[in-house]
Amino acid sequence: MNLGTTDWQSSTFDGAEFTPEEQEALNTNVATLVVTAYMNDLPDVGPAVGLSQDYFDGLHALAVKYMANDRYEDAATLFKRLLQLKPSEGSYYKALGACHLGARDYEAAERDYTAAYFFDATDPEISYYMGQAQYFTKQYEKAFDNMRFARVLAEERGGPADQRIVEWATQLLQRMRPLVAPEQAAKMDLRPTPKA
Secondary structure: OOOOOOHHHOOOOOOOOOOHHHHHHHHHHHHHHHHHHHHOOOOOHHHHOOOOHHHHHHHHHHHHHHHHOOOHHHHHHHHHHHHHHOOOOHHHHHHHHHHHHHOOOHHHHHHHHHHHHHHOOOOHHHHHHHHHHHHHOOOHHHHHHHHHHHHHHHHHHOOHHHHHHHHHHHHHHHHHHHHOOHHHHOOOOOOOOOOO
């Protein structure tokens, strides 16, 4: 097969493997496109080089399947690849945080959830799981504040999944109460004043 022609696009292409030379040419062309996209300040390299949403959806589905089977390292590799190609997708940071939390890499999980927070500060799951990562690294004050925030956000949204976050956050807040300063513990049940 010659990548200089359109043979590979024809309906007669049988899916035969690329020769080493053809694979090298393909890799070089893709690498050139990626570098060009970065140099031109295109935030999402994947779409800039023509990768379809189906490509991203397929990788995401596979990564989620890996997570469901406790293959956190494999899932994290795919989410990192997705983030390389589409760094403006906040849900990939959240999912990568879940991989690191599942793998008990709490520092990495906190970092990923912090990045996800910048994309959607109103998602109670992000604050909850960031607080959980902080709890496991004994950053009790930060964890306490994130759990309180997660609980407030979840109460405001009020969906079934949000109710679970409210329950879980309340349980962890009770557990952390003796681990934080009394002034902070006293704020456990405070809610923001509704705006008129």
